[in-house]
Amino acid sequence: MEKLAIDGGNPIRSIMLPYAHQTIEKDDVEAVTSALTSDWLTTGPKVQEFEEAVMDYTGAKAAIAVNTGTAALHGATFALDIKPGDEVIVTPLTFVASSNCVLYMGGTPVFADVCADTLNIDPQEVEKKITAKTKAVVAVDYTGQPCDHAGLRKIAEKYNLRIIEDASHSLGGTYFGKKVGMLQDITTLSFHPVKQITTGEGGMVLTNNLDYADRVRSFRHHGIDIDFKKRNSSNLWLYDVVNLGFNYRITDISCALGISQLKKLDGWLERRREIIKKYDQEFGAIPELEIPEMAPGCESAWHLYVIRFNLDRLHANRETLYKALRAENIGVNVHYIPIPWLSLYQKLGYTKGSCPVAENAYERMITLPLYPAMNDQDIDDVIAAVKKVVEAYRA
Numbered sequence: 001m002e003k004l005a006i007d008g009g010n011p012i013r014s015i016m017l018p019y020a021h022q023t024i025e026k027d028d029v030e031a032v033t034s035a036l037t038s039d040w041l042t043t044g045p046k047v048q049e050f051e052e053a054v055m056d057y058t059g060a061k062a063a064i065a066v067n068t069g070t071a072a073l074h075g076a077t078f079a080l081d082i083k084p085g086d087e088v089i090v091t092p093l094t095f096v097a098s099s100n101c102v103l104y105m106g107g108t109p110v111f112a113d114v115c116a117d118t119l120n121i122d123p124q125e126v127e128k129k130i131t132a133k134t135k136a137v138v139a140v141d142y143t144g145q146p147c148d149h150a151g152l153r154k155i156a157e158k159y160n161l162r163i164i165e166d167a168s169h170s171l172g173g174t175y176f177g178k179k180v181g182m183l184q185d186i187t188t189l190s191f192h193p194v195k196q197i198t199t200g201e202g203g204m205v206l207t208n209n210l211d212y213a214d215r216v217r218s219f220r221h222h223g224i225d226i227d228f229k230k231r232n233s234s235n236l237w238l239y240d241v242v243n244l245g246f247n248y249r250i251t252d253i254s255c256a257l258g259i260s261q262l263k264k265l266d267g268w269l270e271r272r273r274e275i276i277k278k279y280d281q282e283f284g285a286i287p288e289l290e291i292p293e294m295a296p297g298c299e300s301a302w303h304l305y306v307i308r309f310n311l312d313r314l315h316a317n318r319e320t321l322y323k324a325l326r327a328e329n330i331g332v333n334v335h336y337i338p339i340p341w342l343s344l345y346q347k348l349g350y351t352k353g354s355c356p357v358a359e360n361a362y363e364r365m366i367t368l369p370l371y372p373a374m375n376d377q378d379i380d381d382v383i384a385a386v387k388k389v390v391e392a393y394r395a
């Protein structure tokens, strides 16, 4: 057997392969350069052009671009008017921004466990958590696979709840043929460099509800009443502030990059699918591994490739396996530490053990590198390293 790098053997690769990486090409650079030398650096025509391009792509009726995915989530909880005392049901297996957006409004996140197969929020668990105070649900399309949106809609209608789809992972994914972006009351995107397309930092709110759209548009610009100037065209210096908003505006420079990136999204999704097909073929045949499961009707956008170790068949825990893969220079990661485990949430009274399915999955999961610019050698290296490490620790 080959000696593991962690035990002093030769690593599979000489330099670290990251788990995700943006793709920036010549046309992206040209788009940014031309925005940079235009008259508008912010709040100009590129912002609207980007919003229209994402509306075209997703089919959403309104789009509001903001400066991070976190700001988009904050805009969504603002649009729904979440207040102190309101409860919002959230998946525990997500980035902390998905539940912080409830805290920003003074609301209370309530965690509902995930389905054991897809690791997306389980509508049955959501229903168990509903009280008289429940106003909304934040559903994350974990790793890019759309949630059980039909199951969630049923509950939303039965209990008069609103649903925020945190689609930070799933731009380009489809649910029974429908594009992500028009499946729920309000959808948020992130354009952080690890996501499907990037603007450096950036985010967007999508909705078919034009009242929500107006609220978010005002919210990203200090809560200023955006129609005021039109109504009072004689007093040009006047404006009114009607809500406590923020400066969540995005630059034209960022949006020019976003427009250029969006044109290439479908090609990049195709490459992601090619990579995961190889992964599934190789890893599906290894009994120590569980590969991602797809629910019917779901076409994932494949943001992340998360495998779970069958720890009964290995004499190593996840930490050892993680370290061994990193030593082989495979930049593995873990998505995510369950939110109730984080110190802020512990201080707020949340406890471990409340979402056993998510917590069990967390203990044995690892994220493998996946991004369109990976070449065939990179893919082979990931496969070889996983096989090498699993063989070395096989029980």
Ligand SMILES: *Cc1c(COP(=O)(O)O)cnc(C)c1O
Binding pocket: 068, 069, 070, 071, 094, 095, 097, 098, 140, 166, 168, 169, 190, 191, 192, 201, 202, 203
């Ligand atoms: C990336 C991400 C966010 C936050 O997006 P930023 O653009 O980094 O603020 C929110 N939710 C999920 C699920 C994410 O993956």
